[in-house]
Amino acid sequence: MADYANPLRPHERLGDRDRQEAITRLASARDEGRITAQEFEQRSEAARSAVTWSDLVPLFDDLPRPQAAAAPTEDWSRHSRALGGAWGATVMAFMPFIALGLFFISGFVWDGWAWGWLFFLLIPIAGIIIYGPGSEDRRRRW
Incomplete structure (x- = not known):
């Protein structure tokens, strides 16, 4: 107006x-x-x-x-591309911290630090699962 x-x-x-x-x-x-x-x-x-x-x-x-x-307020949890909506996005946000924690736990508890870096691969794997191909299809169904 x-x-x-x-x-x-x-x-x-x-x-x-x-x-x-x-x-x-x-x-x-x-x-x-x-x-x-x-x-x-x-x-x-x-x-x-x-x-x-x-x-x-x-x-x-x-x-x-x-x-x-x-402006109308929107519930972004309903529009999230993540698998599981807001929960999936939250899991993805905490995934680097989870990987870092597992890295330190494995370094202190098991045979040292040699294989601890593999836990950081959880970050892209979780990203592919949560936001990967087909996330647009999930979004349309919601």
Whole structure:
């Protein structure tokens, strides 16, 4: 919805649709009791004959500005590409820490550090399983 009291380009010419939107907003102000029926007629006639955005400014100076619509909040867990939704994404986020923990445990408990690096392969393997091919198909089914 345009802010007629503070147009972005005041010298730009209006189109028929712009004028009709201004009249619709004036009708809304009339229905809310902000202007009288006589004022509505005068202002709507001025809106019909307006040429530029700056011509509409005096018609809306004493009316409140439109409120910006709040962005809808989305539940991203439903839109996750991960297998298991939010749980799968959480597992993937912790996978480097799990691999690091297993690396240190294997180094201290078993035969040393020689084979501990293999636990870091869990990170790409988990990524392939959770976000791999077919994740788009899973997303469509959800």
